[in-house]
Amino acid sequence: MRRVILVAGTPGSGKTTFIAEQLRRQEGRSFYSTANPVPINSAWLRAEFPDLGLVEGAETWAEEAGTLWVEVGFHQKLAAVTAHWAKHQPERRAWVAAGVDPTPWQEWGATIYTVPTPLPPLTRPQAWRVPLAGQVLDPPSLHTFWQELTAGAYGTVIRAKGICELPDGQAWAVDFAWGHPDSRYRVLPWPRWLQGRPDRFSGLEVVGEHLQTEALAATLTDCLLTDAVLAQYQAIAAP
Amino acid sequence: MKFAVLSCIHGNYEALNAVLLDIDRQKADRIYCLGDLVGYGPFPHAVVEMVRSLDIPTVQGCWDEDITHGLNACECSYPSQLAERRGHFAHEWTRNRLHEESLEYLARLPKVLRQDNWAFVHGSPHSPHEYLLPELDGFLAWERVLSTGADILFCGHTHVPYVRTLTEGHLTVRGATERFTAPVKRIVNVGSVGEPRHGRPNATYVLYDTDNDRLTLREVAYDYTKTCAAIIEQGLPAIFAWRLARGWEYAERADDPTHLCTRS
Numbered sequence: 219m220r221r222v223i224l225v226a227g228t229p230g231s232g233k234t235t236f237i238a239e240q241l242r243r244q245e246g247r248s249f250y251s252t253a254n255p256v257p258i259n260s261a262w263l264r265a266e267f268p269d270l271g272l273v274e275g276a277e278t279w280a281e282e283a284g285t286l287w288v289e290v291g292f293h294q295k296l297a298a299v300t301a302h303w304a305k306h307q308p309e310r311r312a313w314v315a316a317g318v319d320p321t322p323w324q325e326w327g328a329t330i331y332t333v334p335t336p337l338p339p340l341t342r343p344q345a346w347r348v349p350l351a352g353q354v355l356d357p358p359s360l361h362t363f364w365q366e367l368t369a370g371a372y373g374t375v376i377r378a379k380g381i382c383e384l385p386d387g388q389a390w391a392v393d394f395a396w397g398h399p400d401s402r403y404r405v406l407p408w409p410r411w412l413q414g415r416p417d418r419f420s421g422l423e424v425v426g427e428h429l430q431t432e433a434l435a436a437t438l439t440d441c442l443l444t445d446a447v448l449a450q451y452q453a454i455a456a457p
Numbered sequence: 458m459k460f461a462v463l464s465c466i467h468g469n470y471e472a473l474n475a476v477l478l479d480i481d482r483q484k485a486d487r488i489y490c491l492g493d494l495v496g497y498g499p500f501p502h503a504v505v506e507m508v509r510s511l512d513i514p515t516v517q518g519c520w521d522e523d524i525t526h527g528l529n530a531c532e533c534s535y536p537s538q539l540a541e542r543r544g545h546f547a548h549e550w551t552r553n554r555l556h557e558e559s560l561e562y563l564a565r566l567p568k569v570l571r572q573d574n575w576a577f578v579h580g581s582p583h584s585p586h587e588y589l590l591p592e593l594d595g596f597l598a599w600e601r602v603l604s605t606g607a608d609i610l611f612c613g614h615t616h617v618p619y620v621r622t623l624t625e626g627h628l629t630v631r632g633a634t635e636r637f638t639a640p641v642k643r644i645v646n647v648g649s650v651g652e653p654r655h656g657r658p659n660a661t662y663v664l665y666d667t668d669n670d671r672l673t674l675r676e677v678a679y680d681y682t683k684t685c686a687a688i689i690e691q692g693l694p695a696i697f698a699w700r701l702a703r704g705w706e707y708a709e710r711a712d713d714p715t716h717l718c719t720r721s
Contacts, residue, residue: 358537371699433695440542
């Protein structure tokens with residue numbers, strides 16, 4: 219059996235969490251696709267489901283038996299995404315925040331999930347994404363940056379997520395959604411990287427409005443460890 | 458007699474003016490200042506000039522020392538690389554804006570002032586960089602107060618005000634027959650005028666009435682938005698304004714009561 223399920227909706231409403239729950243229950247092969255150039259969700263899901271197949275787009279989908287979950291970014295045009303996958307007769311599932319004016323997702327979705335996420339009204343939502351592969355962050359600096367970011371120092375943020383490499387060799391998933399008082403942090407089940415710069419994916423994505431991207435970039439840059447400092451940390455951490 | 462003790466102005470002229478006005482209303486006879494006149498805030502020179510012109514007895518803070526003697530703090534000064542970079546930027550910015558006479562004034566400030574049974578320091582009697590946090594080990598707290606010979610030690614530096622009473626204690630030296638009895642001592646942290654860290658932008662200082670031995674923590678609201686606007690206008694990082702408006706310290710943060718500064 220082959221299924222293609224498009225999942226779209228409000229940022230921070232739990233789409234990836236829902237997909238992960240389905241993957242835990244699902245039998246048979248599963249696949250995941252996203253158009254996000256900094257594919258944090260892919261990395262999160264692959265960390266928990268190493269057998270999850272990643273698919274770049276409809277043209278590379280070999281129609282294998284199994285279920286393909288396609289996560290649609292808030293910035294993507296729904297009609298274009300639907301047309302892209304049309305020949306696979308995709309299911310359309312939409313996540314919308316309760317109590318907000320009708321959004322294109324309500325009209326588009328065949329199945330609607332309403333979630334109690336009290337989002338602020340954004341007139342021009344934007345995303346700031348930064349790949350961080352090879353970069354290692356100073357942990358207390360990351361703490362300060364994340365605290366400022368999620369408290370609105372660099373604009374209104376409704377969603378922030380990322381994978382950050384720390385000098386003890388661990389990669390941390392960081393996750394903030396508007397309406398939740400605390401960010402979530404977890405160590406990814408990846409091998410510790412204790413020699414040189416990590417040669418694997420890491421990155422950040424921030425969704426919000428009036429984002430001060432230059433200030434964001436400057437602050438994040440001040441959190442990154444130099445080669446010399448990283449070498450000192452790794453010398454201490456080395457077995 | 459009633460005197461006021463203030464600390465950690467950090468170039469925040471608006472906050473200093475508001476506090477001085479409040480002190481005047483409280484009819485204090487004297488003012489002491491525990492240093493850190495400069496650093497992070499947009500008006501370092503004006504603050505130094507004000508304190509100088511009022512002839513306020515003042516001790517040297519860690520920023521006052523660094524700005525005149527160069528950066529050489531121990532690791533307790535900055536809790537993160539980000540804080541250190543922000544601090545160093547502010548250091549250069551401040552250094553370039555202070556007039557020579559202000560630098561000379563800051564360089565000549567004493568590290569400890571004694572008056573009657575009170576001592577005034579910025580961080581601790583050992584170093585203006587050392588934090589006397591309220592959770593500091595009791596023996597160390599005793600040692601710091603006793604080293605001054607005073608009954609009340611007034612300090613700042615942590616930017617969070619508190620009063621700690623060290624009640625009468627007994628100390629027996631192992632292997633010796635002598636037993637020492639230490640009288641009641643107090644550590645009074647007066648908070649910060651210009652860079653609070655108590656979750657509100659208001660300035661804090663302390664009033665001490667010697668007649669009835671009464672300590673009063675004063676929290677003074679002022680138009681912090683003027684300071685925030687000046688931070689941005691003067692070319693300091695906008696994040697300083699954002700943090701000041703929330704009563705978050707600009708960059709430094711003391712949270713390890715076991716750390717003793719290695720800088721003398």
